[in-house]
Amino acid sequence: MTERLTVYERAGGEPTFAAMIDAFYDGIESEPLLRPMYPDDLKESRWNLQFFLMQYFGGPATYSGERGHPRLRMRHVPFEIGRAERDAWMRNMRRAIEKTDMPADVRTEMIEYFEKVATFLMNRPVANGPAPLPIIDSPRG
Numbered sequence: 001m002t003e004r005l006t007v008y009e010r011a012g013g014e015p016t017f018a019a020m021i022d023a024f025y026d027g028i029e030s031e032p033l034l035r036p037m038y039p040d041d042l043k044e045s046r047w048n049l050q051f052f053l054m055q056y057f058g059g060p061a062t063y064s065g066e067r068g069h070p071r072l073r074m075r076h077v078p079f080e081i082g083r084a085e086r087d088a089w090m091r092n093m094r095r096a097i098e099k100t101d102m103p104a105d106v107r108t109e110m111i112e113y114f115e116k117v118a119t120f121l122m123n124r125p126v127a128n129g130p131a132p133l134p135i136i137d138s139p140r141g
């Protein structure tokens with residue numbers, strides 16, 4: 001029988017997620033399009049994203065214990081996320097993943113996941129693109 005490890009475990013557990021999210025928010029600090037959307041103090045934002053991702057990728061469910069169901073579409077409604085914002089967020093996350101020490105296949109898996117969710121969270125129409133999705137969360141948030 002093959003042992004199946006979670007992405008959380010293959011990535012290296014909590015220290016890897018902490019390093020990745022630190023790198024992500026360090027990038028947000030100097031990202032003029034995105035910085036104004038976030039609170040001045042990024043401490044809670046760091047916690048939210050780190051613990052959400054740890055949980056999503058198979059780690060402890062601490063995020064839900066504190067924040068309940070993620071409802072990601074709902075929680076992003078206050079922010080204008082068009083193509084430019086989505087791409088800036090992705091660029092920043094790719095950079096954070098590249099800076100963080102983890103296996104190459106885990107990097108690829110994470111980037112594929114982020115590309116999908118970032119598109120799903122867009123809530124502004126795109127020129128010549130499909131109509132934006134209605135604000136209904138998928139069961140997995």
Ligand code: HEM
Pocket residue numbers: 034037038039044045046048049052067070072075076079081085086089090113114117118119121122
């Ligand atoms: C597409 C571009 C995106 C923008 C502009 C954006 C922006 C934001 C902002 C401004 C916040 C509020 C900060 C906070 O209170 O934590 C936030 C929260 C959050 N975002 Fe995003 N986000 C984007 C994509 C994503 C993606 C792709 C994910 C996950 C795969 C994600 C996961 C989260 C989570 C988990 C929270 C905290 C929810 C909570 O517990 O309140 N975001 N985002």
